[in-house]
Amino acid sequence: xxxxxxxxxxxxxxxxxxxxxxxxxxxxxxxxxxxxxxxxxxxxxxxxxxxxxxxxxxxxxxxxxxxxxxxxxxxxxxxxxxxxxxxxxxxxxxxxxxxxxxxxxxxxxxxxxxxxxxxxxxxxxxxxxxxxxxxxxxxxxxxxxxxxxxxxxxxxxxxxxxxxxxxxxxxxxxxxxxx
Amino acid sequence: xxxxxxxxxxxxxxxxxxxxxxxxxxxxxxxxxxxxxxxxxxxxxxxxxxxxxxxxxxxxxxxxxxxxxxxxxxxxxxxxxxxxxxxxxxxxxxxxxxxxxxxxxxxxxxxxxxxxxxxxxxxxxxxxxxxxxxxxxxxxxxxxxxxxxxxxxxxxxxxxxxxxxxxxxxxxxxxxxxxxxxxxxxxxxxxxxxxxxxxxxxxxxxxxxxxxxxxxxxxxxxxxxxxxxxxxxxxxxxxxxxxxxxxxxxxxxxxxxxxxxxxxxxxxxxxxxxxxxxxxxxxxxxxxxxxxxxxxxxxxxxxxxxxxxxxxxxxxxxxxxxxxxxxxxxxxxxxxxxxxxxxxxxxxxxxxxxxxxxxxxxxxxxxxxxxxxxxxxxxxxxxxxxxxxxxxxxxxxxxxxxxxxxxxxxxxxxxxxxxxxxxxxxxxxxxxxxxxxxxxxxxxxxxxxxxxxxxxxxxxxxxxxxxxxxxxxxxxxxxxxxxxxxxxxxxxxxxxxxxxxxxxxxxxxxxxxxxxxxxxxxxxxxxxxxxxxxxxxxxxxxxxxxxxxxxxxxxxxxxxxxxx
Numbered sequence: 001x002x003x004x005x006x007x008x009x010x011x012x013x014x015x016x017x018x019x020x021x022x023x024x025x026x027x028x029x030x031x032x033x034x035x036x037x038x039x040x041x042x043x044x045x046x047x048x049x050x051x052x053x054x055x056x057x058x059x060x061x062x063x064x065x066x067x068x069x070x071x072x073x074x075x076x077x078x079x080x081x082x083x084x085x086x087x088x089x090x091x092x093x094x095x096x097x098x099x100x101x102x103x104x105x106x107x108x109x110x111x112x113x114x115x116x117x118x119x120x121x122x123x124x125x126x127x128x129x130x131x132x133x134x135x136x137x138x139x140x141x142x143x144x145x146x147x148x149x150x151x152x153x154x155x156x157x158x159x160x161x162x163x164x165x166x167x168x169x170x171x172x173x174x175x176x177x178x179x
Numbered sequence: 180x181x182x183x184x185x186x187x188x189x190x191x192x193x194x195x196x197x198x199x200x201x202x203x204x205x206x207x208x209x210x211x212x213x214x215x216x217x218x219x220x221x222x223x224x225x226x227x228x229x230x231x232x233x234x235x236x237x238x239x240x241x242x243x244x245x246x247x248x249x250x251x252x253x254x255x256x257x258x259x260x261x262x263x264x265x266x267x268x269x270x271x272x273x274x275x276x277x278x279x280x281x282x283x284x285x286x287x288x289x290x291x292x293x294x295x296x297x298x299x300x301x302x303x304x305x306x307x308x309x310x311x312x313x314x315x316x317x318x319x320x321x322x323x324x325x326x327x328x329x330x331x332x333x334x335x336x337x338x339x340x341x342x343x344x345x346x347x348x349x350x351x352x353x354x355x356x357x358x359x360x361x362x363x364x365x366x367x368x369x370x371x372x373x374x375x376x377x378x379x380x381x382x383x384x385x386x387x388x389x390x391x392x393x394x395x396x397x398x399x400x401x402x403x404x405x406x407x408x409x410x411x412x413x414x415x416x417x418x419x420x421x422x423x424x425x426x427x428x429x430x431x432x433x434x435x436x437x438x439x440x441x442x443x444x445x446x447x448x449x450x451x452x453x454x455x456x457x458x459x460x461x462x463x464x465x466x467x468x469x470x471x472x473x474x475x476x477x478x479x480x481x482x483x484x485x486x487x488x489x490x491x492x493x494x495x496x497x498x499x500x501x502x503x504x505x506x507x508x509x510x511x512x513x514x515x516x517x518x519x520x521x522x523x524x525x526x527x528x529x530x531x532x533x534x535x536x537x538x539x540x541x542x543x544x545x546x547x548x549x550x551x552x553x554x555x556x557x558x559x560x561x562x563x564x565x566x567x568x569x570x571x572x573x574x575x576x577x578x579x580x581x582x583x584x585x586x587x588x589x590x591x592x593x594x595x596x597x598x599x600x601x602x603x604x605x606x607x608x609x610x611x612x613x614x615x616x617x618x619x620x621x622x623x624x625x626x627x628x629x630x631x632x633x634x635x636x637x638x639x640x641x642x643x644x645x646x647x648x649x650x651x652x653x654x655x656x657x658x659x660x661x662x663x664x665x666x667x668x669x670x671x672x673x674x675x676x677x678x679x680x681x682x683x684x685x686x687x688x689x690x691x692x693x694x695x696x697x698x699x700x701x702x703x704x705x706x707x708x709x710x711x712x713x714x715x716x717x718x719x720x721x722x723x724x725x726x727x728x729x730x731x732x733x734x735x736x737x738x739x740x741x742x743x
Binding site: 065089090091092093095096097099104118120121123124127128144151154155156157158159160161162166167168169170171173175176177 | 214335
């Protein structure tokens with residue numbers, strides 16, 4: 001069981017993330033029973049076999065930084081969970097991928113940030129459309145995660161539009177010139 | 180000048196609170212070095228050779244007197260009594276304590292300042308023309324656009340972790356005074372044939388290890404769409420810029436790899452989705468920001484002040500200062516004054532707390548309480564009455580800010596170099612000081628005329644050496660500090676990268692090398708020809724030949740002395 005942050009609260013979670021081991025082939029790897037988030041390559045190769053599980057809500061797909069989210073466009077209606085992997089927290093491709101999934105491709109299901117996901121970036125994940133944040137198991141104590149919930153609201157009125165608030169500040173509020 | 184409203188203030192206040200907590204967790208061991216590094220960098224905090232260095236943002240180089248006083252206070256309270264202005268119009272403190280930084284940021288927030296995104300792999304502080312709003316050749320004031328870009332880029336969630344740093348500059352005059360060709364994005368404000376405002380957009384410029392001059396990606400982007408267009412560029416870069424090699428991660432490498440046509444195609448495809456979306460600017464927002472930059476209340480004055488002319492005629496030092504450090508102004512009877520931070524023997528761009536306070540006071544008395552920072556590391560009082568120039572000069576001179584060398588050989592651009600910076604291969608400041616000492620004679624300096632000498636302590640090129648008429652680059656040769664010399668670089672509309680003249684030199688040779696270059700120029704120049712013009716006309720060869728011949732002669736002399 002891992003702790004995740006979902007809709008501003010900590011939840012226990014039993015999804016597992018499948019990583020292909022050295023020598024494993026995306027087309028032939030067996031996706032065991034249970035709730036699995038599989039790499040895009042596995043989904044791509046075994047779509048027909050896995051589609052029913054995806055539609056039943058027990059199989060999700062994760063994208064790596066180099067995966068083009070547009071390749072998932074036709075599958076988004078049946079996927080209830082898409083994750084984006086941050087191989088290093090400082091690798092920011094996942095922010096653009098999430099933005100494209102939400103704002104361009106219209107994905108409305110669960111969007112989960114996985115990988116080297118750190119509390120000082122939680123605010124950015126939420127703004128780019130992630131609704132679930134899954135730090136690596138053991139990275140944070142429950143107390144630390146509890147404290148981290150506060151950082152979800154680090155900035156109350158951001159300037160620019162993003163997925164969470166599409167309109168920039170100048171469209172959201174009336175800004176006056178002070179005398 | 181832009182004044183914060185409650186939203187702007189809240190964002191910097193919330194940033195202070197955030198960084199206070201991050202620093203606390205770092206000091207408590209909850210945040211690893213690697214995890215804290217990007218957080219502190221995005222607050223301008225480096226861990227340097229001797230101590231942390233804090234880089235504070237000065238958006239498009241604009242300061243108010245109260246902010247300048249706060250910088251003086253910080254220099255005195257948390258540092259060693261001085262500050263350093265940088266080539267990106269920012270200010271750096273070299274000796275703060277890490278645990279004091281949250282408090283420094285809190286003090287800055289009280290005067291509407293911050294250190295947000297002054298470092299790190301994110302969109303950096305936007306830079307612009309230090310003579311914005313007062314230059315006669317300006318078509319459109321770039322400052323409101325600088326502020327609009329500043330707000331848009333501040334904590335942009337999608338672009339907080341780019342492959343590498345990303346610098347945007349805005350220019351709105353006939354002459355480029357913002358080095359837009361050497362920025363990741365250069366925004367060139369212009370009118371189209373119908374008189375509408377928009378931007379010519381350059382992309383992929385930059386100095387550093389692989390210097391590249393930016394290429395035009397769009398001839399005209401209407402103002403409403405400028406943020407959406409920038410967003411399209413940034414998204415293509417964020418997704419496709421290289422992350423496997425730090426030295427190939429800037430956008431210029433991506434643009435070169437794809438070619439400008441293919442890069443433009445990808446950006447246009449992205450822009451097609453974003454155009455007319457929520458990021459589209461409104462007239463109301465542009466007008467709101469622009470109001471902050473309305474002209475101050477100028478007096479109606481005669482075009483030329485008789486007293487100013489008379490003082491120049493009778494006082495040679497004042498005339499020299501007026502010639503070099505005073506610039507024409509769009510308004511009759513006004514002038515802009517450049518305060519030189521390049522006296523001989525001081526690190527270029529350094530200023531003491533006392534001088535900062537003096538500048539604040541003078542700006543209030545003579546220039547509507549505003550101060551500008553130039554990327555050449557000097558300060559500007561932009562709106563001074565010609566009739567008050569003499570009085571101002573006397574006070575500026577007493578404050579040791581009146582060296583009449585703006586645009587001359589001793590107005591050297593230099594990075595902090597090996598004396599302070601971890602990245603540097605070699606020292607910069609002693610080289611600058613040695614050259615300044617050699618060319619200390621004002622008549623000689625004036626005779627040499629306009630020339631730009633830029634020094635970087637390593638190939639990251641903070642001292643902009645590639646675009647110096649003479650460029651000096653510190654290099655490491657087997658653990659020793661050597662200096663490579665380029666000539667023929669230039670900034671502005673005809674930006675060009677200098678060419679290396681040959682093998683590098685030891686530190687003590689540098690004044691001689693510069694003297695050799697200057698002597699060739701003085702012999703070959705045509706009337707009214709600047710150094711750079713002569714280099715362009717005759718080529719580098721005569722300069723190379725003389726420099727290395729003079730060097731051989733010096734070595735021969737040294738050998739004779741050693742051998743008796």
